[in-house]
Amino acid sequence: MNGSRLRAALPYAALLVVAGLFYLFAGRIEYSHRPGALGPDFWPKLASGLMAAVCIYEIVKALWFGGGGEAHGIADALEGSEGEEQEEGEAVNRHLPLLVGGGILTVAYGALLPVFGFVLGTFLFLVAFMYLGRYRAHLVIWMASIIGTLIVAVIFLKVVYVSLPRGVPPFDRVTDAFINLF
Amino acid sequence: MLDPLMQLGAGFIACLSPLHLAMLVIGIVVGLLVGVLPGLTLVMGVILVLPFTYQMDVTASIILLTGMYVSGTYGGAFTSILFRIPGEPIHVPLLWDGYAMAKQGQPAKALGWTLISALVGGLISAAIMVMLTKPVATFALRFSSPEYFAIVLFGLASVVALGKGSLGNALISLCLGLIVASVGTDAIYGSYRFTFGLPLLADGIEFLVVMVGAYGVGEVLSRLERGFASKPVGSVAGTRTQLPSLREIGAVKGMMLRSSILGNVIGLVPGAGATIASFVSYGVEAQFGRRKGAIGSGTAEGIVAPQAAATASVGGALVPLLALGIPGSGATAVILGAFMLHGVQPGPQVLLFSAPMVYTIFASLFIGVALMGLLGYFAIRPLVKILDFPEAVVSAFVMIFCFIGALSIRNNLTDLWLMIAFGFLGYVFERLKFPIAPLVLGVILGPLAEEAFMNSMISFHNDWTVFFTRPISGTVMALVILSLLLPFIGSVRTRRAARNSPAA
């Protein structure tokens, strides 16, 4: 019983520390003070103070009342219709490798976009992500990626203009060639 | 002086000319697409299309942009309902009832409801705009910082009604959003806050990055983790119903009207009018509505309230632009830019001397809303069909559009990184069942609330009573307090009832 109470309080204790840190950092904001006016530190202090207050309330509630009838602890925060989803979610297997793969792929896109440029980077991401998503219709994957990349690139490089990365040599030639293609 | 109705009639005729009609159709289609594509917001879309209006005449270009504006407040509903990824901040409230209704096997019906609400909200607000341009514009002038603060606070207070989890978690998430929003260079002093010496953070964190990251990337990642085994919305083969019947609409006509008027008034608030309108309208319905108990479980009311208010806010935002020359929202700021580029300065003079143009724009709003209804109706079936595509393919494209959205905000790689970071945060929130909506709401409304608050404090020498003594802000503040107290009163009552029933 005590263990479960502590476990319910723990996330809020962590969040309380976060709020406290933000409060401290807010105190260190540098600005030229103006007499009679609130500084730029006021609002962040208000927000982090409120957050700390709610955390303390939740900790007290968790420690005192433990697992009472009401929603307690982050893990039990859901009720009603979304509860069904939770059950459903437990029935479904979660695949950690897929999640990690998706995370790595996303970060890789961000890291390699300036190198490959938008056209090449997007194409590679689309292909890789579809394979990662355990889809194996090769023709569909490659065709969808090629057509998709072309359409997206036409729209955002030619029709409307978004300042997308061109890539570094030699990959910038792909982007430039594309721009001059039409 | 011609009767406004006569002028409006002339406006309709001018608006039905082939060129104007073509611009309107293009505007509506592009607006719908921009709304549908996650990551690209309406304001971004309007900015991106602006260069195309350089060569057009002023009326045609304003019609094009207004058409986009109207249909953009509707298009985002599709992704909210079908994929649980909001296309625009205004469609976050649709994640509850809209998505719930879709999960119950009626995605087309949920979309039908948004269509009807957008149509009704848009028409009501267009009518208010035409009939009451002058009075509404004068009314807008009575709003100052304390009123803005009160209205934004109303928007923030709607968290107590959002979703169904623990109120404490929602408040913590909201505070985190407020803190995230304060990162960067502050608007009043220009001082760096929470930047930790990183130039990456000195530019601040845009709400789009948080919203698209936490909902878009986060949702795709958590579905990927399940191996795309569960479709976002179950089988749709059996769904045939699309539009709600007249009887169903009749049952909610009162609240539809209320939401539309609410949206129209809140649309006057500069900054995030449409977003606040949508959240406040949903919150009002969840706390004061006739079927407040059922809200959140896929009710029509939970779809109608935010959508009608969001589309109705367009008229509200256009009034100060046309009557005073002051834009009320991000999209109207771009429309003002389009006016200026053509050497037209909107304001009282335009209303007097260029009445034919103004009434053509008014008329275009009516025709635009109607056309949006028509095109939206035909778009429902093909868009629902997207659910039948392999999820890996659709998700890959969703990710790409999220990335482009982040890149297009400030044409900067920094935003891509921030969005990826918030994507992971969104996933963690999702896993821990921690609510995301308050975080997004805090990030969107935080800067508005802060600036309005600080301005009021500076303007009135730190006298906080101004929020309560000025008539408009006092009224709104009373509503805020009421809506904050209601859940507590409610929970005390239920607790008492629970305590009494075993004893009895």
Add this chain to the structure above:
Amino acid sequence: MQFRKLVLMGVAGTLAALTFGPATAQETYPSRPVEFIVPWGPGGGADQLARLVGKLLEPSLDQGVPVVNVPGGTGATGMAKLLAAPADGYSMAIYIADSHALLAGKDARWTMEDITPAAVMIQAPSFLFVPADSPYETWADFEAAAKAEPDQRKVATLGFGSVDDFTLSYLASKGIKVNQVPFSKPSERYISILGGHADALYEQAGDVAQLLNSGQIRPLIIFGEERSKLFPDVPSSYELGYEIALPQFRAIALRSGTPPERVKILSDALAEVAASPDYKKFLGDQYASEDSFLGADQALEFVKQQLEDMKSTVQK
């Protein structure tokens, strides 16, 4: 989905056909679009200038000049974008007095050495405006009221530490103390005086042209050495004994290190733009000085001088 994409492409293609012709590759500079960075949001004065200049520049450069908005940090975010791009003349940015004022403070994220102005496009003096029905008929009325009740008259400005702030601080040092209320969003700033929430507004005439032309507001004082031809009855700050004139200027900056011949090509093209009737009309609409334009050779001197003026005002 394929079908939707085709529709999308069709729409896109139609739109494209309306404006852009086919882009042709060229050996000489510029051989691809020149990005025009606006460190401010869309719709404002800087944005309007960039979109007009971009539109007029395209034919003479024979390349697209897409405008990209990079708002944030009083222009600092956009400047960071400019400075992150290669110094090849394919990125240029609008550089305005408000961003320039950051250099007068500490912690500026760039220095004068980082940028090369290609041209100054607009110079416009600032004014103090009051609503048409204001009790203050003349500057003398306002001055008397501010002196009688210090810190009570509200003046809407851009923000603390801005050019507006410098001017008001200077006035405060002369005994005219007002309550400065910062509104970072122009729309709120203008509503504040139309709705009577503030007593006066510090602004350039061009940014509130629609309010001026419709007679909703009127100027009390112009901050400059001379009166404006457009408002001959409005006294200038110098004639009243206030030696302060920090005009708003909007220049176009490149990264320093850009090959000089490319700077010259751009500067010449901009001179051509500035001489066009469309641009002249724009200057008129903006209530800006007719001889606003300065080419690359004079622009650098001008910008440096402005910084000196700002620094000396802050120190006073």
